[in-house]
């Protein structure tokens with residue numbers, strides 16, 4: 582990864598932060614993005630750079646805004662000369678039945694979880710093709726492969742990301758650029774902690790019980806997928822072992838999709 586530049590959207594928290602760390606540990610230049618407290622983000626950026634001895638920059642693009650996404654990619658290219666690896670990871674969740682789903686929540690979720698990967702891919706592809714090498718890793722979800730109640734926008738967006746992955750893979754199959762999606766099952770990040778709290782409230786149970794119920798319902802291994810395992814999967818997709826792998830999904834879900 583030395584000399585390669587990796588842009589990870591939504592890397593101020595959870596899976597994205599761990600992916601950025603995984604690539605930094607392998608020597609890559611890192612471009613961070615995401616929301617959060619400015620001082621905390623700067624602390625994280627400086628710590629990542631110091632720990633791994635790699636250049637790390639941060640860009641605060643709002644991933645629901647196409648112009649800011651374009652600026653994010655151009656800034657990364659301006660700073661490092663290239664975006665070699667794009668990880669489309671930023672995402673949000675909102676749970677409600679279809680009839681009660683607030684329209685503005687639908688629009689925002691689709692913009693961040695589905696349209697942003699399109700805009701970032703659109704901006705990064707020309708440079709990758711010019712250089713004859715690129716990797717696009719979309720963080721989809723099991724929700725990109727199957728449905729679940731109260732998650733219409735999320736499931737629709739993640740199915741869309743899996744579709745976008747296929748088309749990106751096909752359109753660039755002979756260019757040296759690959760595009761694949763990772764589909765994690767449950768991963769214990771802030772995005773899921775909120776869902777565990779909601780479940781505990783709904784069922785009148787403890788957080789421990791709600792965590793157990795959440796896993797036992799859908800993830801046969803009974804264990805969360807870890808962010809380190811996902812970083813390993815992303816590194817694999819960017820390695821030469823995956824040179825002839827494109828337009829497909831890699832599922833890390835403790836057996837969920839085998840049910």
Ligand code: NAD
Nearest residue numbers: 591593594595596615616643644671672722767768770772
């Ligand atoms: P998280 O809440 O910990 O992190 C989400 C990241 O996205 C944060 O850095 C946040 O700042 C950023 N983000 C959100 N809205 C943004 C916006 N408008 N502009 C820029 N950045 C924005 O969640 P996570 O669990 O790490 O989720 C990361 C990805 O993994 C998401 O796409 C999510 O759908 C997917 N995923 C998560 C799980 C899970 O169980 N946690 C499972 C499958 C897929």
